[in-house]
Amino acid sequence: MWRDTLLMAGKDLRIEARSRVALSQVAPFGIVALVLFAFALGPDRAPMVKGAPGLFWVAMLFSSVLAIQRSVSVESTDGARDGLRLSGLDPAGQFLGKTLSVAAQLLVLELVLGVGVVLLYGASIQTFWLIAVSCLLGTIGLAAAGTLYGALSAGLRIKETLLPFLLLPVVAPVLLAGTRMWQAALSGGTPANGTPWFHLLIAFDAVYLALGVVVYGPIQETA
Amino acid sequence: MAPASSPSSALSLRDVVALSGRFPLLAGVDLEVAVGETVLIEGPNGAGKTSLLRVAAGLVPVASGQASVLGLDPARYRTEVRRRVGMLAHAAHLYDDLNVRENVRFAVKASGADTSRIGAACERLGLTGRLLRTGAAKLSAGQRRRVALAVLVARAPELWLLDEPHAGLDASARSLLNEIIAEATAAGATAIVASHEPELVASLADRSVTLTGGRVTGERTILASVDPPARIVHVA
Numbered sequence: 001m002w003r004d005t006l007l008m009a010g011k012d013l014r015i016e017a018r019s020r021v022a023l024s025q026v027a028p029f030g031i032v033a034l035v036l037f038a039f040a041l042g043p044d045r046a047p048m049v050k051g052a053p054g055l056f057w058v059a060m061l062f063s064s065v066l067a068i069q070r071s072v073s074v075e076s077t078d079g080a081r082d083g084l085r086l087s088g089l090d091p092a093g094q095f096l097g098k099t100l101s102v103a104a105q106l107l108v109l110e111l112v113l114g115v116g117v118v119l120l121y122g123a124s125i126q127t128f129w130l131i132a133v134s135c136l137l138g139t140i141g142l143a144a145a146g147t148l149y150g151a152l153s154a155g156l157r158i159k160e161t162l163l164p165f166l167l168l169p170v171v172a173p174v175l176l177a178g179t180r181m182w183q184a185a186l187s188g189g190t191p192a193n194g195t196p197w198f199h200l201l202i203a204f205d206a207v208y209l210a211l212g213v214v215v216y217g218p219i220q221e222t223a
Numbered sequence: 224m225a226p227a228s229s230p231s232s233a234l235s236l237r238d239v240v241a242l243s244g245r246f247p248l249l250a251g252v253d254l255e256v257a258v259g260e261t262v263l264i265e266g267p268n269g270a271g272k273t274s275l276l277r278v279a280a281g282l283v284p285v286a287s288g289q290a291s292v293l294g295l296d297p298a299r300y301r302t303e304v305r306r307r308v309g310m311l312a313h314a315a316h317l318y319d320d321l322n323v324r325e326n327v328r329f330a331v332k333a334s335g336a337d338t339s340r341i342g343a344a345c346e347r348l349g350l351t352g353r354l355l356r357t358g359a360a361k362l363s364a365g366q367r368r369r370v371a372l373a374v375l376v377a378r379a380p381e382l383w384l385l386d387e388p389h390a391g392l393d394a395s396a397r398s399l400l401n402e403i404i405a406e407a408t409a410a411g412a413t414a415i416v417a418s419h420e421p422e423l424v425a426s427l428a429d430r431s432v433t434l435t436g437g438r439v440t441g442e443r444t445i446l447a448s449v450d451p452p453a454r455i456v457h458v459a
Binding site: 004007011014015018019074077078079080082083084085086087088089090221 | 280282284301302303305306308309310312313314315316317318319320321325329330332333334335358359367
């Protein structure tokens, strides 16, 4: 399974390195979203600083939908999904590989949007490790749930519109926990401030990773 | 763990029904293909030729009846069957953002086959030099077919499922394809070829099976000692 995971992740990352969709479309989309939020909140810095954690995660969620749709569409052309099925590649490895690849792209995106939040909103990070942990765990959860729901919607003709509809409500715990951990990090919170949300993210990641490993194969066979 | 046996039958279908939703793709197919045999599948559009190959590859589940591929139940031993079967389909299963070498390498590694044969397979199919570094998006239909064929050659599967394999290939590539199929079967592999151009496969096939409406409606033996156009003899 691990060999197949690395093979799949390597293939998807190589495709991203060639096409640069995340770099040229997903990241600019996230930055545009941050700028528009800033316009909506007006010139006063206080509401922007206060809302920065939530706005960061909302921008992340919307951008991650694009990254996941791209990951799904890669397998939609020229019968690539049938090619994967025919290869006998372990479905659990396929799921983990795609999750790993999406997560790697989202981590880069978070770095870009994190800098954007600091520069555009004037947010000041007090507890850096809380930010790092929330981003890492939130990314794993987004990537795992996104890959799973992306596979679910892949066989449907209306997948482009169905994926956000399916995914965004499901990842609400990531938005909630990520935002709370960021709030704690921006206000110089202690580890105790982040602990419950840390546990929520761990549980979310564990559930979706386990679910994906188990059901990704049957979904691929029926999609 | 799959049973370790050496079956005499590469493909055995008994009253097999396969569905797409409620639409019958195969409506009770009976077919036996022996190991080492080359069988031509003929029939009009929509007869079920592609569906039969997809059932043999384990891509389409059997709704009723019994199927055995290389002695294994394709539903129960899905991964094992797929790793031993190679399919040349209408689509080449290529990633447009990867180059030829990367596509072949990924497909061969994904199937768990020996990667040391990749170089020779690509060379055999004329995929050399700059072409190896060319992105799949820039390839012609015939070149994409060659890449898909190179994957099969490198994988050297036990059962070759070829769906209109000559489509999109030029004359030299068609000859090469026939050579490759002949070599594979001489080495003990089995080939099932669905084609609208039986004259192109007649020189290779031992037998021809006609499908109509998802059922086997005819079978012909092909004589080995006669020139291709005269080799097909109706027996049923």
